[in-house]
Amino acid sequence: MRLAAEGLSWGVRARTILHDVSLSCAPGTVTGLLGPNGSGKTSLLHAMAGLRRPAAGTVLLGSDDVHRLPARVRARRIAVLEQHASTGLPLTARQVVELGRIPHRGRWPAARDEGATEVAEAMRQCGVTHLADRDWQTLSGGERQRVQLARALTQQPAALMLDEPTNHLDLSHQIDLLATVRALGRTTLAALHDLDLAAAFCDQLVVLRAGRVVAAGPPDQVLTAELVDRVYGVEATVGRHDHSGRLHVVWHDARAR
Amino acid sequence: MLQPASAPARTRRGTGLLVGGTLVVALAVSLVVAVGIGSVHVPAGDVVDVVLRRLGVPVDGVGVVDDKIVWQLRMPRVLGAAATGAGLALAGAVLQSLTRNDLADPYLLGISGGATVGAVSVIVLGVSVGGLVGGAALGTAAFLGALVALALVLTLATGRTGDLPPARTVLAGVAIGQICAAYTSFAVMMSGDHDAARRVLSWTMGSLAGLRWHSATVLLVVALVALVGIVACAADLDAFAFGDASAASLGVSIRRTRWVLLVGTALLTACLVAYTGAIGFVGLVVPHVVRLVCGPLHRRLLPLSALAGAVLMIWADTAARSLVEGQEIPIGVVTAVLGAPLFAYLLRRESRSR
Numbered sequence A: 001m002r003l004a005a006e007g008l009s010w011g012v013r014a015r016t017i018l019h020d021v022s023l024s025c026a027p028g029t030v031t032g033l034l035g036p037n038g039s040g041k042t043s044l045l046h047a048m049a050g051l052r053r054p055a056a057g058t059v060l061l062g063s064d065d066v067h068r069l070p071a072r073v074r075a076r077r078i079a080v081l082e083q084h085a086s087t088g089l090p091l092t093a094r095q096v097v098e099l100g101r102i103p104h105r106g107r108w109p110a111a112r113d114e115g116a117t118e119v120a121e122a123m124r125q126c127g128v129t130h131l132a133d134r135d136w137q138t139l140s141g142g143e144r145q146r147v148q149l150a151r152a153l154t155q156q157p158a159a160l161m162l163d164e165p166t167n168h169l170d171l172s173h174q175i176d177l178l179a180t181v182r183a184l185g186r187t188t189l190a191a192l193h194d195l196d197l198a199a200a201f202c203d204q205l206v207v208l209r210a211g212r213v214v215a216a217g218p219p220d221q222v223l224t225a226e227l228v229d230r231v232y233g234v235e236a237t238v239g240r241h242d243h244s245g246r247l248h249v250v251w252h253d254a255r256a257r
Numbered sequence B: 001m002l003q004p005a006s007a008p009a010r011t012r013r014g015t016g017l018l019v020g021g022t023l024v025v026a027l028a029v030s031l032v033v034a035v036g037i038g039s040v041h042v043p044a045g046d047v048v049d050v051v052l053r054r055l056g057v058p059v060d061g062v063g064v065v066d067d068k069i070v071w072q073l074r075m076p077r078v079l080g081a082a083a084t085g086a087g088l089a090l091a092g093a094v095l096q097s098l099t100r101n102d103l104a105d106p107y108l109l110g111i112s113g114g115a116t117v118g119a120v121s122v123i124v125l126g127v128s129v130g131g132l133v134g135g136a137a138l139g140t141a142a143f144l145g146a147l148v149a150l151a152l153v154l155t156l157a158t159g160r161t162g163d164l165p166p167a168r169t170v171l172a173g174v175a176i177g178q179i180c181a182a183y184t185s186f187a188v189m190m191s192g193d194h195d196a197a198r199r200v201l202s203w204t205m206g207s208l209a210g211l212r213w214h215s216a217t218v219l220l221v222v223a224l225v226a227l228v229g230i231v232a233c234a235a236d237l238d239a240f241a242f243g244d245a246s247a248a249s250l251g252v253s254i255r256r257t258r259w260v261l262l263v264g265t266a267l268l269t270a271c272l273v274a275y276t277g278a279i280g281f282v283g284l285v286v287p288h289v290v291r292l293v294c295g296p297l298h299r300r301l302l303p304l305s306a307l308a309g310a311v312l313m314i315w316a317d318t319a320a321r322s323l324v325e326g327q328e329i330p331i332g333v334v335t336a337v338l339g340a341p342l343f344a345y346l347l348r349r350e351s352r353s354r
Helices: A041-048 A072-076 A095-105 A116-125 A141-154 A171-184 A195-201 A225-232 B011-037 B044-054 B064-099 B112-122 B132-159 B165-193 B194-205 B213-231 B235-240 B246-250 B254-276 B280-294 B299-324 B331-353
Strands: A001-014 A017-026 A030-034 A056-061 A079-083 A160-162 A187-191 A204-209 A212-217 A234-240 A247-254
Touching: A001 A041, A001 A195, A017 A041, A017 A056, A017 A187, A017 A204, A017 A212, A030 A041, A030 A195, A041 A141, A041 A187, A072 A079, A079 A141, A079 B246, A095 A116, A095 A141, A095 B235, A116 A141, A116 A171, A141 A171, A160 A171, A171 A187, A171 A195, A195 A247, A204 A225, A212 A225, A225 A234, B011 B044, B011 B165, B011 B280, B011 B299, B064 B165, B064 B213, B064 B235, B064 B254, B064 B280, B064 B299, B112 B132, B112 B165, B112 B254, B112 B299, B132 B165, B132 B254, B165 B194, B194 B299, B194 B331, B213 B254, B213 B299, B235 B246, B235 B254, B235 B299, B246 B254, B280 B299, B280 B331, B299 B331
Parallel strands: A030 A187, A030 A204, A079 A160, A160 A187
Antiparallel strands: A001 A017, A001 A056, A204 A212, A234 A247
């Protein structure tokens, strides 16, 4: 389903954090949300996930206004992967994944195990089946992100919102996770920091600076030396790797903005 | 939350059923055996006969004295104890989860402080409540005091947006509790009446001695309504496992869930306190013990806490009324003596696993 924001503004008290943001994610594509710390990526993700009501503007998923959907219905269509998922509870990985069934369950516990097939399928897709009975507290960072991704999938959403999903992961786990997300084929909006990975795994990049969209489009059009300089204040060269043909950013010098 | 030392959270589906079944049997046995215990011992078989006859089953050879002791005197008290224990354990489990605070207990929102202010006003100052006298006046005043304290705590804790952030709610409860404690001490000191001071002390330790059929019925109804209402929120409480944002993204209304459950458990506790006084430790310790055995998911935690709380309270009250002949030990003393060492053990265990 297409996910689109139109003229989104949001702020805390007098401080405006998002200014008139519009963007559109085509069905089944992965959109990378780039921008420096504090540029409003998380706020935009939360506003588009329906968790924060914007001061102005609308978010559409298909033809539905996300902020007008009942919370449970919304949770069956949009799933969110938080930046730092943490809990003090001794839950197993499977129990964490099963949390994703909450928006689908009735109020009263049913005798038979509802959604067991969805849970198993999501765990298989995210490669965490073997972790099912492990305690969440004993999982590595990469395993936790995969378990959370399986939880998000268990919600059977049309759209996935990922807030820096590769944070704290080593290179191979970053690549694994993003490859998994791509293979899921859901409309995805992911806040990312690594420009090379964003270029490699996204169909579209949207760049935020101080709460405004400053560039949007296919990676090879958006990711230029001029943009890196303008948005991050870093002098860089953007080139293509000889073998893989992938875009990569090499920085030279950080200068004062 | 407290965790098992080696933290094997691998709670199989069967564990909950096994523990649940065991507790149901334990509750049934406790009801029958505890009713038989007292200055006059009544064998379990006779207790069953009395109850069956009262329920309309024709049974021969039930004595009038046995009927009076079992049905009129002890049964309401034991049933009331079960309801009180179940209610306190439920309230504690919910508040610990909602505030993410291991030390949360049912009296968190100023309930015990407010209730004590009400009770002290009747005992020491002789304030009358709508023409009621004795226990009824005391209970009503305690209930009203609890409600006033709850309203103050909620007013203090509510943010601009109508939200109830856990940390601020806990602190508001502490602040109101302190004010209530100050009033209580002041009123008792100034009255200089030793008998009143003793009555206040015994009220704050709690007692089930005053329970009769009508009060026990109220307690049972309150506990059952609370059980059904709170178990209906089990999935919502589970959704809070990874914090507020995660709960919201799972379709749970954070603000509404907090308000409904905080106010609901506070009203439940206020009802219990009005009849029994503030009985400590049950609401604090029982949910922790159940979590250690059956894991933190609420569809198991809530019903099992209620059952375990009921069984524990029956035996605490039985000990309170029968350990010292001719005298009641305040039940708060019994639950503290049972609860504190258990709690200390759990804390030690948790500190070793870190």
